[in-house]
Amino acid sequence: MGRKRTLPCDPEKGSIEALEFQCWFCGQGIERSDVGAVIITIESLWRWESESQSDDDPVQSVYAHSHCAKAKLEGATMDIEPSIFGEEDDTRLQ
Numbered sequence: 003m004g005r006k007r008t009l010p011c012d013p014e015k016g017s018i019e020a021l022e023f024q025c026w027f028c029g030q031g032i033e034r035s036d037v038g039a040v041i042i043t044i045e046s047l048w049r050w051e052s053e054s055q056s057d058d059d060p061v062q063s064v065y066a067h068s069h070c071a072k073a074k075l076e077g078a079t080m081d082i083e084p085s086i087f088g089e090e091d092d093t094r095l096q
């Protein structure tokens with residue numbers, strides 16, 4: 003498997019402080035104050051399902067603001083658990 007994992011941040015850029023996470027949906031930087039910000043990992047469903055994954059399998063991670071993820075990841079069959087965003091699980095009753 004020749005494909006490399008995609009690193010959204012350039013490790014050459016230096017210190018940890020220089021790392022910047024950019025929201026996949028809106029393209030804006032994600033501030034540390036966005037405590038519910040998420041990382042979304044994308045990989046092959048079938049490799050995952052058959053547990054035939056190796057460390058070399060292509061996988062990509064994207065980042066998102068909590069509010070962008072909530073707005074854009076509204077699924078047809080299930081909701082993202084509020085706890086993912088560091089919130090109490092009481093919004094389901096709405």
Ligand SMILES: [Zn+2]
Nearest residue numbers: 025028067070
């Ligand atoms: Zn965003």
